[in-house]
Amino acid sequence: MRVVVVGAGLGGLAAACALRQRGFEVEVHERAAHLGEVGAGVQLGPNAVKVLRALDLEASLRRHAFEPGNRLTLNWNDASLRNAAATRGADALTYGAPYLTARRADLHKVLRAALPRNAIRLSRACLGAETRGGVAAAHFSDGSQVEADLVVGADGIRSAIREKLFGADKPRFTHSMCWRAIVPIEFVPARVGPGGAVAIDKTDHVSWYGPNGQVICYPIGDGSMLNVFAGHASEGWVEESWTLPSSRSELIDAYKGWNEALLTILGRADDCFKWGIFDRDPIGQWTRGRVTLLGDAAHPTMPNLAQGANMAIEDGYVLARNLAREPGDVDAALAGYARERQPRTRAITLKSRENFELSMRWPPAPPVDRSWIFSFDATQEPG
Numbered sequence: 001m002r003v004v005v006v007g008a009g010l011g012g013l014a015a016a017c018a019l020r021q022r023g024f025e026v027e028v029h030e031r032a033a034h035l036g037e038v039g040a041g042v043q044l045g046p047n048a049v050k051v052l053r054a055l056d057l058e059a060s061l062r063r064h065a066f067e068p069g070n071r072l073t074l075n076w077n078d079a080s081l082r083n084a085a086a087t088r089g090a091d092a093l094t095y096g097a098p099y100l101t102a103r104r105a106d107l108h109k110v111l112r113a114a115l116p117r118n119a120i121r122l123s124r125a126c127l128g129a130e131t132r133g134g135v136a137a138a139h140f141s142d143g144s145q146v147e148a149d150l151v152v153g154a155d156g157i158r159s160a161i162r163e164k165l166f167g168a169d170k171p172r173f174t175h176s177m178c179w180r181a182i183v184p185i186e187f188v189p190a191r192v193g194p195g196g197a198v199a200i201d202k203t204d205h206v207s208w209y210g211p212n213g214q215v216i217c218y219p220i221g222d223g224s225m226l227n228v229f230a231g232h233a234s235e236g237w238v239e240e241s242w243t244l245p246s247s248r249s250e251l252i253d254a255y256k257g258w259n260e261a262l263l264t265i266l267g268r269a270d271d272c273f274k275w276g277i278f279d280r281d282p283i284g285q286w287t288r289g290r291v292t293l294l295g296d297a298a299h300p301t302m303p304n305l306a307q308g309a310n311m312a313i314e315d316g317y318v319l320a321r322n323l324a325r326e327p328g329d330v331d332a333a334l335a336g337y338a339r340e341r342q343p344r345t346r347a348i349t350l351k352s353r354e355n356f357e358l359s360m361r362w363p364p365a366p367p368v369d370r371s372w373i374f375s376f377d378a379t380q381e382p383g
């Protein structure tokens with residue numbers, strides 16, 4: 001069986017690894033001329049780490065990933081403590097795998113290294129895919145076409161394959177935006193809060209909550225850098241693009257009046273990029289004929305629960321597991337894939353929306369319960 005995956009993002013590469021592990025022939029076609037990922041960090045919940053473990057990638061991931069010590073939430077103005085919980089060791093014990101943070105580029109490299117070099121074709125912009133006589137065909141901007149038993153659209157939030165199969169979507173701008181930036185870890189203060197009452201360890205995952213926004217900071221890689229994700233209401237329209245450059249001063253301006261310790265961190269931000277937050281309703285169908293979707297192409301989601309990449313990684317594994325269970329019956333496998341994945345990704349997408357709305361209110365609601373997300377194990381057949 002031959003599978004063509006369109007898009008070599010985190011979802012497409014994880015799917016390719018899972019498909020190869022089951023013995024399928026896989027080719028990945030990527031629009032970009034060079035492989036890579038932007039410099040920002042990614043949080044991997046125990047649910048995604050379980051999949052990477054099943055792909056035999058946990059050890060190489062651990063060489064580049066960080067396991068945060070505690071998870072703290074602080075108030076925006078006086079940095080007083082709202083919540084504290086242990087993460088390091090505790091999540092692994094509770095959920096069967098650790099909570100890890102990494103540079104996206106490092107995770108991308110770990111996935112890439114598990115694939116043969118010639119499995120990924122670059123500068124291959126896909127225009128769409130269709131099924132003719134039980135054969136799937138993907139079409140590319142150079143006029144070429146590739147046929148396979150299955151085409152998987154892993155081509156991200158603005159998926160050309162999704163649009164071709166199901167029509168254009170209608171994203172709603174949420175009048176908020178986020179920044180991503182990197183700060184050397186030494187700028188994390190040791191004590192904050194009234195009278196320095198709150199101790200912060202440089203290993204901690206720290207979220208600041210305030211009116212109209214939140215800032216989430218966590219160490220990545222070897223722990224020497226802090227990844228900053230800052231979300232805030234925005235008057236202006238901001239494009240949905242990882243690569244829209246911003247500046248330190250634009251970032252600091254949005255958080256005027258927030259605690260000095262946070263502003264000191266933001267004042268050291270490098271590689272500042274911004275991204276408009278858009279909302280989309282979950283779609284009810286991912287498959288047409290022998291063409292299906294995964295990752296952001298199937299279930300674009302707001303970044304609030306940090307589960308977009310986690311879900312994409314789960315998708316690939318479940319797709320491969322279903323194809324392996326139904327040898328020779330691609331239709332049954334694709335039906336099984338959708339049956340397993342749609343309820344979960346819909347629930348997480350809608351929870352991300354709810355969490356986004358709560359995060360824009362003040363005072364904020366208590367942290368959402370994520371135990372149902374983390375305890376899930378996509379590597380197991382549903383009971």
Ligand SMILES: Cc1cc2nc3c(=O)[nH]c(=O)nc-3n(C[C@H](O)[C@H](O)[C@H](O)COP(=O)(O)OP(=O)(O)OC[C@H]3O[C@@H](n4cnc5c(N)ncnc54)[C@H](O)[C@@H]3O)c2cc1C
Binds near residue numbers: 011042127179297310
């Ligand atoms: C600020 C921010 C922070 C985030 N933090 C987290 C986090 O901590 N944890 C988490 O789980 N998720 C996070 N997410 C979400 C996560 O980044 C996405 O959900 C994830 O990258 C989706 O993976 P994907 O492979 O489906 O799509 P993508 O990563 O977008 O990859 C799509 C790939 O397809 C290629 N492509 C696109 N169009 C074509 C085409 N026509 N032909 C060929 N190739 C094409 C692209 O070049 C790209 O390589 C965050 C998102 C944002 C905006």
